[in-house]
Amino acid sequence: MRQLEERYLERLSQLYPTIAKASTEIINLQAILNLPKGTEHFLTDIHGEYEAFAHVLKNGSGSVRRKIDDVFGNTLSSRDKQTLATLIYYPKEKMDRIKKTEKNMEDWYKITLYRLIEICKRTASKYTRSKVRKALPADFAYVIEELITEKKDMTDKESYYNAIVSTIIRIGRAEKFIIAMSELIQRLTVDHLHIVGDIYDRGPGPHIIMDKLMDYHSVDIQWGNHDVLWMGAAAGQRGCIANVIRICARYGNLDILEEGYGINLLPLATFAMNTYRDDPCECFKLKGSPNYSTSEMLLDVKMHKAISVIQFKVEGQIIKKNPGFKLDKRNLLHHIDYEKGTIELDGKEYKMLDSNFPTIDPKKPYALTKEEEDIMERLERAFENCEKLQSHMHFLLNKGGLYKVYNGNLLYHGCVPLKEDGNLKSVRIFGHTYKGKGLYEVLESYVRKGFYAMDSKEKERGKDIMWYIWLSENSPLFGKDKMATFERYFLAEKETHKEKKNPYYLLLEDEKVICHILKEFGLENKDAHIINGHVPVKCKDGEKPIKCGGKVLVIDGGFSRAYQKETGIAGYTLIYNSYGLILAAHEPFESTEAAIEKESDIHSDSTVVKRTLERKKVEDTDVGRHLKEQIADLEVLLAAYRSGVIAERL
Incomplete structure (x- = not known):
């Protein structure tokens, strides 16, 4: 064990070869732990509705508008705030329209640039300068960093900033700069994106959504049944x-x-x-x-x-x-x-x-x-x-899985198969029995085998399991006793169309059952939540997305136009920032054109699910836990340097 530790410290010393470098990294990591927790954004059941998806991604489910409110309070009218928000979402398109009516564009550029600088300062304030620097657009990185970084010792700071802004306008770079600033604000407003399943089917643009996700700065994906269906198709x-x-x-x-x-x-x-x-x-x-x-x-x-x-x-x-x-x-x-x-x-x-x-x-x-x-x-x-399809599916494999535990929340698309009494249902997969977390993990392993297994029999099993996940009553991503496709096409009798849901869906308000599921996945903290997609919340019938006293959040409310008659809204999304959990309801999205021209947003209502007494910091997150482990390892390395066990690499 001691030899293993020494080998590890030797490897670590290659990264931090001196006492000075190890000490600097400890100081840096300790400082990061005290920054506010980054904002997480949860979306599910997008079903190919790429225009609505792109808009929600741009507005951060209301997060951008909240930043504008935080910065300007009552100093801007609601109309001016909405115009500014629309500009941030669609900078080029909005400026094209403004130029047709605005008589003094130079003044407009100046006012807008100062407003964007202030919002950018606020969004960047919760990150290290290094992280912000990595997010800066290459063409304007130096200038933006100068504008959003406070210089306390500069007595002539105001004239310095004015000179930068005036020069940007004078040399004809204002529009490009506004676009860059707007995109940076979008980028910094949300630290991490969670897609809780079903990117594919029904809507017209799942391939466009996948392209956007592949360009997104930080994302994970919990596969939905429709996603696994496409993965199986790509596997042949x-x-x-x-x-x-x-x-x-x-x-x-x-x-x-x-x-x-x-x-x-x-x-x-x-x-x-x-x-x-x-x-x-x-x-x-x-x-x-x-x-x-x-x-x-x-x-x-x-x-x-x-x-x-x-x-x-x-x-x-x-x-x-x-x-x-x-x-x-x-x-x-x-x-x-x-x-x-x-x-x-x-x-x-x-x-x-x-x-x-x-x-x-x-x-x-x-x-x-x-x-x-x-x-x-x-x-x-x-x-x-198909090269593009394979690229998209391998991205799902790389960034995704059937479930995820992240910052005290359990994320999955469908359900945990249960028996009528609320206990975990045992399911046989290729001669072995699994339930709960074990069932999720064996099914995920077979999905990966369907793409990567060297053994032809295991690879074939993996392919067939993807089809099984799509429609089996024992699949956590389907959760009904049958998929009545044949009956819905060929039989008029509604009795034959009925698909009975797994008891899970009837037990979502049962705290004992929900706590047992959370414990099964290693979450025994009283603040833990299940974040669930798959089944649309029928708001028009009075159904609520918050269940079991807030322990379960079902955030599929009908992103897909095909479901909106049933649900009455156009989906739920969730924000988890340093102050707590905020559930956002969305109105149906008319079009990108309407969002720009009418300055209409689709975010209609917010519900604070949970507000923390103290603002959460990075140290309270999974990332914080990993950083603390790194600090502990570096402190061992520091002690090894000082005791002479390991020599500095000067």
């Missing part, structure tokens, strides 16, 4: 591929695949038009109101039906291959009477809304035709070889 899992295409077709978003990721859907389109030429495909009408021509609409519904039938066949094959998944009851094609156009479910016969299945052989209902097999082979190759 056929059930996931078919589901991804079906959902894109259903919401009129096939261009995400074709234009966003360059996946060729022409073979599927040709097959669909030939196979279902005279079929109106009434059961496969699109959700929402995509901007389609009549011919585009006809093609989409036929592709929608074609890929759905392929999906049911492919899923039947996966279920047969994996009897341990216990999903036999979801194999329904062999229960259809193809002559009568009926299906028998749970001993009851139902008339089907559509009985035209030209590609299904009643004797072998789960077998793909030669054309269908060719289509799936092409799609597998397209998904596996």
Whole structure:
């Protein structure tokens, strides 16, 4: 043990080779511990709504507006504050409009620059100068640092600052400087971003959201069931591929695949038009109101039906291959009477809304035709070889996981599978039993194996597990007894559409159950919270996002336009800053154009979930814990230098 410690100290001494350097680092880290805790921003269930997402990212769920209020108080009118906030969100676009009406732009530049400098000072005040310096835009780094750094000993400071601002305007750099300052304020307002699942499906721009996240300064992602579905598709899992295409077709978003990721859907389109030429495909009408021509609409519904039938066949094959998944009851094609156009479910016969299945052989209902097999082979190759898709999925693997414990909060997308009595439900995965935290961890390990395993059997299991996570009743990311996709398409009877939720969702107000879940994940502090997405909060029905006396925060309120009729709002987001937890409700986002022109924001209401008596510092966070460990190690190194155990590297 002593030899191990000495080897570690030798390695540490390479980084801090002298008493002076080790001492300086201790002083630096100790100072950081006393800075205010950075602001965390939580978003979930974005579902491809990239414009609304981009706006919430820019406004920090109201954090930017709060900074403006802090700095200017009653010295600016509400209108001026909103104009300033809109400028910070969309600096270039807002200035283009201002130039059309403002007669004296030089004065406007001067006033605006001074206001932005003051806000920038406030946002930078909780960080070390080194961290702020790293965030500065390269073109203006020196000038901005001069403007936002107090110089107490400069008697002529005011004229010094005035000279800088005046010169910026005189040489025609004011607009570029305002854009740089606005982006810096956005960057410094939020220290870390948490995405609690479901970036993909329903909305038109998940690929755009992923590009933004890959450029974001600090982010982690808890995978949602829709994200894992896309990960499975990228890994070449056929059930996931078919589901991804079906959902894109259903919401009129096939261009995400074709234009966003360059996946060729022409073979599927040709097959669909030939196979279902005279079929109106009434059961496969699109959700929402995509901007389609009549011919585009006809093609989409036929592709929608074609890929759905392929999906049911492919899923039947996966279920047969994996009897341990216990999903036999979801194999329904062999229960259809193809002559009568009926299906028998749970001993009851139902008339089907559509009985035209030209590609299904009643004797072998789960077998793909030669054309269908060719289509799936092409799609597998397209998904596996799409460079942009693989880049996005590997980013999810690098930055994400099925759950995260961070600063006393437990983050996950769906649920912890429970039994009726509230105890953890045991689930068998490939012959072994897991529950609670162990279930999350084994499923995550198999997701990673689906991409990285050298053993072909384990890799194949990993791929199939991604499909299992998508729709199994024992999946923490799904949490219902079935996914009634088939029934919703083909049966009118609502009783067949019902998907029963896991008891978890009925027990969210049970403090004993919630405390047991927190303890399972290593959180026994009375201040711990579960931050949860996945199930929209139906505000219009009086449902509240704060549950179990504040121990559970469900922050999916309907980012997706498809859910907003159910929820009555456009989502919840959460801010955790040095003063406490703030839950923000959002109004539906009209458009980026409206946000700029009308200066409309989508943040409508804030609820303080918890306010701390003393402002939290870095030392109260997980980062602070790591810094304290580093300080302790450096103090051991310092003692080793002074005792002569290790020599300084002068």
